[in-house]
Amino acid sequence: MSKSFDGERVLDGLDLSVSEGEYVVVLGPSGCGKSTLLQIIAGLVPLDAGTVEFALQSLGRVAPKDRDVAFLFQDDRLYPHWTLRQNLRIAMDRSPVKSSGNDVMSELARRLGIDGLLERRPDEVSGGQLRRAALVKALLRQPAVCLLDEPLSAIDMMLREDLIALLADYPRDRGSSLSQTSILHVTHDGEEAMRLADRIVVLGSGRVLQSGTPESIYRSPCSLEVAKAIGTPPANLIPLRWLRSVFASSYEAILQSLPGCDETSFLVLRPESVEITDQSVGNDQVTVVSEDAWNVTASVISSRFVEGRWLTRLAPVAEPGTVWTFATRHRPGTIGKNVVARIPLCDLVAVPGATGCTA
Numbered sequence: 001m002s003k004s005f006d007g008e009r010v011l012d013g014l015d016l017s018v019s020e021g022e023y024v025v026v027l028g029p030s031g032c033g034k035s036t037l038l039q040i041i042a043g044l045v046p047l048d049a050g051t052v053e054f055a056l057q058s059l060g061r062v063a064p065k066d067r068d069v070a071f072l073f074q075d076d077r078l079y080p081h082w083t084l085r086q087n088l089r090i091a092m093d094r095s096p097v098k099s100s101g102n103d104v105m106s107e108l109a110r111r112l113g114i115d116g117l118l119e120r121r122p123d124e125v126s127g128g129q130l131r132r133a134a135l136v137k138a139l140l141r142q143p144a145v146c147l148l149d150e151p152l153s154a155i156d157m158m159l160r161e162d163l164i165a166l167l168a169d170y171p172r173d174r175g176s177s178l179s180q181t182s183i184l185h186v187t188h189d190g191e192e193a194m195r196l197a198d199r200i201v202v203l204g205s206g207r208v209l210q211s212g213t214p215e216s217i218y219r220s221p222c223s224l225e226v227a228k229a230i231g232t233p234p235a236n237l238i239p240l241r242w243l244r245s246v247f248a249s250s251y252e253a254i255l256q257s258l259p260g261c262d263e264t265s266f267l268v269l270r271p272e273s274v275e276i277t278d279q280s281v282g283n284d285q286v287t288v289v290s291e292d293a294w295n296v297t298a299s300v301i302s303s304r305f306v307e308g309r310w311l312t313r314l315a316p317v318a319e320p321g322t323v324w325t326f327a328t329r330h331r332p333g334t335i336g337k338n339v340v341a342r343i344p345l346c347d348l349v350a351v352p353g354a355t356g357c358t359a
């Protein structure tokens with residue numbers, strides 16, 4: 001599908017399919033067209049080219065209200081003059097599975113901690129409680145497709161954890177009213193995508209850059225853009241041309257061992273992929289290659305304990321001006337001193353320098 005606004009291409013031949021019961025998270029930076037994609041699927045924004053199909057039938061002529069789709073908008077509002085219960089009841093009345101609606105409403109409201117608030121109007125609850133009610137409303141429809149536009153944004157940490165637990169577990173519960181529902185969730189938050197998705201679809205330049213399980217997207221990104229989209233702290237990106245100066249004589253052999261690479265390529269090195277040995281070594285220590293790892297001498301710039309890991313910034317002595325961030329279990333070295341970072345070759349992934357593949 002393709003879509004432009006005022007002559008500017010937002011979606012450019014984007015091709016996406018979602019299976020029954022699948023939880024797909026579309027990940028991309030602000031402004032890349034995520035909300036537009038959901039609005040097109042819901043029938044709220046017309047396409048310039050392409051089709052939206054459900055069970056192999058085109059939805060082109062199906063009005064938004066007749067699509068079996070629930071939509072949680074970024075700024076979802078409920079009817080202000082009705083109680084939360086009355087607002088939720090409309091969703092239930094539209095559900096094809098009305099008989100179990102009351103039970104499902106109670107269950108979802110309980111799980112999200114708003115069961116005691118159902119007799120209040122929207123202006124009598126907090127923003128976070130309202131957001132939870134809007135989420136219950138979207139899920140209550142028990143639609144074929146549930147579209148969630150940044151459902152966890154602007155929500156405090158504890159509540160966010162509750163919502164993640166609900167979204168991660170509830171649709172997959174055996175016998176859950178949502179076990180057949182396909183969920184399409186859009187976000188710019190890579191961690192949120194990793195924690196919820198059966199499959200992550202990374203959007204960029206109006207297209208699908210890569211689609212795969214959270215693990216495959218994390219471990220085998222196909223481009224720089226995808227590598228940067230996931231991971232906190234982000235991956236270290238090592239330009240291949242750096243290796244020429246460091247490894248000199250073995251550079252050509254290394255290049256050949258990395259299929260599809262050229263001088264413009266980058267190696268993606270995840271922060272947790274190294275071991276740091278606190279050894280007292282001088283600045284003249286060269287970077288060496290062993291069969292399965294590189295040992296890189298680097299100076300410790302900073303080291304901070306964050307959520308169970310030491311996040312350490314290292315400057316490799318062979319590449320002045322470069323800083324890598326690593327995450328290790330134990331505190332490495334002393335600030336200003338040199339250490340050795342052991343990089344296992346099997347953890348390095350090569351990606352093209354320019355915007356790369358579509359997968």
Ligand SMILES: Nc1ncnc2c1ncn2[C@@H]1O[C@H](COP(=O)(O)OP(=O)(O)OP(=O)(O)O)[C@@H](O)[C@H]1O
Binds near residue numbers: 005010031035036037
């Ligand atoms: N109705 C519209 N008229 C003109 N331009 C629009 C319209 N809707 C969206 N756009 C533009 O299309 C682009 C994609 O917008 P969209 O809201 O789909 O992005 P997004 O990825 O959801 O962003 P965010 O994460 O910030 O919500 C943006 O540049 C936006 O300004």
